[in-house]
Amino acid sequence: xxxxxxxxxxxxxxxxxxxxxxxxxxxxxxxxxxxxxxxxxxxxxxxxxxxxxxxxxxxxxxxxxxxxxxxxxxxxxxxxxxxxxxxxxxxxxxxxxxxxxxxxxxxxxxxxxxxxxxxxxxxxxxxxxxxxxxxxxxxxxxxxxxxxxxxxxxxxxxxxxxxxxxxxxxxxxxxxxxxxxxxxxxxxxxxxxxxxxxxxxxxxxxxxxxxxxxxxxxxxxxxxxxxxxxxxxxxxxxxxxxxxxxxxxxxxxxxxxxxxxxxxxxxxxxxxxxxxxxxxxxxxxxxxxxxxxxxxxxxxxxxxxxxxxxxxxxxxxxxxxxxxxxxxxxxxxxxxxxxxxxxxxxxxxxxxxxxxxxxxxxxxxxxxxxxxxxxxxxxxxxxxxxxxxxxxxxxxxxxxxxxxxxxxxxx
Amino acid sequence: xxxxxxxxxxxxxxxxxxxxxxxxxxxxxxxxxxxxxxxxxxxxxxxxxxxxxxxxxxxxxxxxxxxxxxxxxxxxxxxxxxxxxxxxxxxxxxxxxxxxxxxxxxxxxxxxxxxxxxxxxxxxxxxxxxxxxxxxxxxxxxxxxxxxxxxxxxxxxxxxx
Amino acid sequence: xxxxxxxxxxxxxxxxxxxxxxxxxxxxxxxxxxxxxxxxxxxxxxxxxxxxxxxxxxxxxxxxxxxxxxxxxxxxxxxxxxxxxxxxxxxxxxxxxxxxxxxxxxxxxxxxxxxxxxxxxxxxxxxxxxxxxxxxxxxxxxxxxxxxxxxxxxxxxxxxxxxxxxxxxxxxxxxxxxxxxxxx
Numbered sequence: 059x060x061x062x063x064x065x066x067x068x069x070x071x072x073x074x075x076x077x078x079x080x081x082x083x084x085x086x087x088x089x090x091x092x093x094x095x096x097x098x099x100x101x102x103x104x105x106x107x108x109x110x111x112x113x114x115x116x117x118x119x120x121x122x123x124x125x126x127x128x129x130x131x132x133x134x135x136x137x138x139x140x141x142x143x144x145x146x147x148x149x150x151x152x153x154x155x156x157x158x159x160x161x162x163x164x165x166x167x168x169x170x171x172x173x174x175x176x177x178x179x180x181x182x183x184x185x186x187x188x189x190x191x192x193x194x195x196x197x198x199x200x201x202x203x204x205x206x207x208x209x210x211x212x213x214x215x216x217x218x219x220x221x222x223x224x225x226x227x228x229x230x231x232x233x234x235x236x237x238x239x240x241x242x243x244x245x246x247x248x249x250x251x252x253x254x255x256x257x258x259x260x261x262x263x264x265x266x267x268x269x270x271x272x273x274x275x276x277x278x279x280x281x282x283x284x285x286x287x288x289x290x291x292x293x294x295x296x297x298x299x300x301x302x303x304x305x306x307x308x309x310x311x312x313x314x315x316x317x318x319x320x321x322x323x324x325x326x327x328x329x330x331x332x333x334x335x336x337x338x339x340x341x342x343x344x345x346x347x348x349x350x351x352x353x354x355x356x357x358x359x360x361x362x363x364x365x366x367x368x369x370x371x372x373x374x375x376x377x378x379x380x381x382x383x384x385x386x387x388x389x390x391x392x393x394x395x396x397x398x399x400x401x402x403x404x405x406x407x408x409x410x411x412x413x414x415x416x417x418x419x420x421x422x423x424x425x426x427x428x429x430x431x432x433x434x435x436x437x438x439x440x441x442x443x444x445x446x447x448x449x450x451x452x453x454x455x456x457x458x459x460x461x462x463x464x465x466x467x468x469x
Numbered sequence: 470x471x472x473x474x475x476x477x478x479x480x481x482x483x484x485x486x487x488x489x490x491x492x493x494x495x496x497x498x499x500x501x502x503x504x505x506x507x508x509x510x511x512x513x514x515x516x517x518x519x520x521x522x523x524x525x526x527x528x529x530x531x532x533x534x535x536x537x538x539x540x541x542x543x544x545x546x547x548x549x550x551x552x553x554x555x556x557x558x559x560x561x562x563x564x565x566x567x568x569x570x571x572x573x574x575x576x577x578x579x580x581x582x583x584x585x586x587x588x589x590x591x592x593x594x595x596x597x598x599x600x601x602x603x604x605x606x607x608x609x610x611x612x613x614x615x616x617x618x619x620x621x622x623x624x625x626x627x628x629x630x
Numbered sequence: 631x632x633x634x635x636x637x638x639x640x641x642x643x644x645x646x647x648x649x650x651x652x653x654x655x656x657x658x659x660x661x662x663x664x665x666x667x668x669x670x671x672x673x674x675x676x677x678x679x680x681x682x683x684x685x686x687x688x689x690x691x692x693x694x695x696x697x698x699x700x701x702x703x704x705x706x707x708x709x710x711x712x713x714x715x716x717x718x719x720x721x722x723x724x725x726x727x728x729x730x731x732x733x734x735x736x737x738x739x740x741x742x743x744x745x746x747x748x749x750x751x752x753x754x755x756x757x758x759x760x761x762x763x764x765x766x767x768x769x770x771x772x773x774x775x776x777x778x779x780x781x782x783x784x785x786x787x788x789x790x791x792x793x794x795x796x797x798x799x800x801x802x803x804x805x806x807x808x809x810x811x812x813x814x
Binding site for chain 3: 310400429436
């Protein structure tokens with residue numbers, strides 16, 4: 059049970075910055091256009107000298123209406139807008155969405171093994187790519203330009219695989235209800251093998267530069283500390299919670315897509331500060347690589363979609379010869395499929411934490427409601443509790459270590 | 470621009486000289502909005518490297534930048550801020566509308582998103598894509614260089630003279 | 631509907647919880663369902679804090695999410711769904727136990743008690759529910775818009791709000807239509 063200090067609460071979250079006019083403090087506005095806020099975050103800071111007294115976040119500058127938009131698209135079409143919420147890990151988003159819809163349809167047990175393995179491989183590739191962006195920009199905030207270059211070059215290798223397989227570098231929309239949009243092309247395994255072979259060495263290079271780096275340690279250790287109980291009370295998940303020593307990982311706790319068959323460790327660090335979160339992410343990239351390697355080793359054959367023409371359009375070659383298949387295709391394109399009435403909360407482990415979706419169906423061919431549980435939204439909210447007491451220069455380190463993605467915070 | 474064959478000087482118009490200098494030193498503003506911002510960051514990464522064209526110096530302040538890359542969907546809440554940032558940039562200045570959302574609202578045809586940033590900013594180059602690949606952004610910068618070389622709205626000196 | 635999953639250890643824990651909720655709330659508990667994904671209870675809004683007390687004493691220490699659903703034109707129209715989970719920080723690995731509380735406030739004047747005094751992270755979630763659905767949270771100290779501009783009219787995620795908004799050309803600051811001059 060958490061024991062939350064209520065007196066601390068009253069002075070922390072976005073409540074009191076405009077109250078009182080004590081002459082000794084300085085109020086400054088940081089953002090929404092600021093290189094270190096990782097997007098369009100605005101932070102109102104009340105400072106005493108260089109120490110942050112209160113920090114109040116203003117979000118919503120990227121509110122896109124994704125939830126409303128998804129309600130106005132067919133179930134299958136909504137995958138495209140779902141992708142664009144957390145734009146650093148689009149496949150984690152679509153994984154969560156398609157799992158929820160598949161459970162509502164009752165077809166979750168029929169998903170072919172090949173599709174599941176590919177889903178796992180690509181979700182983990184996305185995780186590495188996302189952590190690399192976080193690492194690069196976080197290091198750049200701390201003043202290390204070269205790490206950004208290394209990280210983005212490593213990310214390019216992953217994006218090359220993505221582009222080769224799905225045709226898109228970022229918003230793949232490759233996971234579909236019932237399986238995958240397409241099978242992988244010839245040559246994918248060779249490309250993946252090249253990545254699997256080269257990645258550990260480059261990761262250990264990165265680790266050698268960063269993990270025991272004096273500047274990194276000086277800037278991160280002891281900064282933005284949060285205890286396990288507070289982290290739970292603030293609803294932190296993902297690396298931010300594991301950085302406080304709580305071994306909560308949705309992939310282990312409530313596995314989907316066959317994650318229970320993979321051998322990997324939950325990365326935990328006890329410090330609760332920015333450095334712990336940073337180390338957790340570094341280690342997680344290695345664990346993700348392990349999962350990808352196991353997925354590649356077992357890589358089964360077979361179809362990548364379920365055999366159900368009511369949900370998945372038949373193959374083009376079949377449509378050309380079969381009237382019935384043509385009708386199925388026409389029905390799916392023009393009016394989609396219906397999903398039985400129901401509601402479900404589905405969660406996956408996105409690179410930022412527990413990504414949940416509360417999907418409600420009213421029985422029609424469009425979602426009635428797709429409610430995100432955006433991990434960044436809750437992670438970022440804790441900034442109001444983390445920032446006070448730290449120096450203003452450390453604020454960018456704290457924001458960077460929370461790894462917010464504003465497409466997801468604002469949706 | 471004429472170069473004298475035997476003399477150590479050239480004769481040119483001041484505007485043309487200024488534009489020649491501007492062409493190779495377009496400084497974009499560090500302003501990421503959404504998904505496109507990640508691809509915008511990629512253009513300075515080793516694989517794409519816009520420093521070949523003098524456009525790698527991302528400035529964090531609008532007062533120091535020539536180019537605003539509107540990288541992503543512009544919400545109604547962000548629109549006035551975007552306009553203010555643009556007004557803060559010194560002349561001459563250019564705008565690249567990066568991606569489908571910035572150009573037209575893209576797939577987000579709804580209450581929250583501005584249907585095209587050209588409602589509030591004068592856009593010089595539109596880049597299609599969702600998100601456009603970094604090559605496409607570099608291509609847009611090359612197009613912009615052509616515009617600048619040709620004069621266009623950069624003829625500030627002649628206009629004010 | 632999919633088949634019910636086998637009842638595991640977590641389910642027996644929440645089943646016991648349903649009994650204690652039933653005992654504590656009496657008639658305020660409208661419905662207790664064992665849904666496909668987790669157990670859930672539908673309660674009247676005034677009993678929310680009481681129900682949360684019961685949950686907290688049973689070890690449910692994390693508010694995962696507050697999601698609002700607009701069932702328009704059905705009545706009750708609004709559903710506020712609290713996803714609450716129990717996380718045992720010492721366990722390795724942590725397997726959360728999940729529970730969903732569904733609250734159905736009034737259609738015309740939707741008011742729900744605020745949980746800010748219990749879970750600090752309900753602050754933004756409640757502000758978002760207010761912003762997008764117009765649900766009021768009694769006891770919230772700073773209930774103002776969070777995602778939309780402060781001067782926005784209407785609650786965009788309500789089902790009777792058109793997708794393209796009521797005023798498509800709205801741009802805060804009055805700048806719309808033609809591009810304003812570059813050097814004003």
